[in-house]
Amino acid sequence: MKNSVSDFTLCDEYKAVERALRKYPAKRAELEALKNYVAALCSCSFLNELGASGSSSPEERLIEALERNPEYRRLVRFVETMETALNYLSAAQLTIVDCLYWRGMSIRKTACFLHCDHSRVSRNRRRILSCLIKDFSTDFY
Numbered sequence: 276m277k278n279s280v281s282d283f284t285l286c287d288e289y290k291a292v293e294r295a296l297r298k299y300p301a302k303r304a305e306l307e308a309l310k311n312y313v314a315a316l317c318s319c320s321f322l323n324e325l326g327a328s329g330s331s332s333p334e335e336r337l338i339e340a341l342e343r344n345p346e347y348r349r350l351v352r353f354v355e356t357m358e359t360a361l362n363y364l365s366a367a368q369l370t371i372v373d374c375l376y377w378r379g380m381s382i383r384k385t386a387c388f389l390h391c392d393h394s395r396v397s398r399n400r401r402r403i404l405s406c407l408i409k410d411f412s413t414d415f416y
Contacts, residue, residue, distance in 0.1 A: 289404045292404050296372060299376075309344070310347075360407045374389075
């Protein structure tokens, strides 16, 4: 069995992509919650007292507040990168991602759900991860 440094790096990259896939639903929900929170703050009149610019509309104040928020920028980067990468997958591959990473099903349960052999799901999982790796930089995780 041949193990090279690049084999270990690839394995680490696969694991990192899997972690990102598992985090995606929560990060997307976190982004929406942050948008709603900042929108609620922007609609309050006390923001002008805190030094917010004199933007005339609530929409302008919201955009300005979101652009200044580093957590918002980080979440947007994560969600947009993930969504862009997921757009390259087929419907069948997205179903596998949904089962394995978002529903927490095992490879065998996913295969049973899809009425196929578990080795097919395993092969597709590797293909999916290989496809997604190229869309992520190492600092993304």
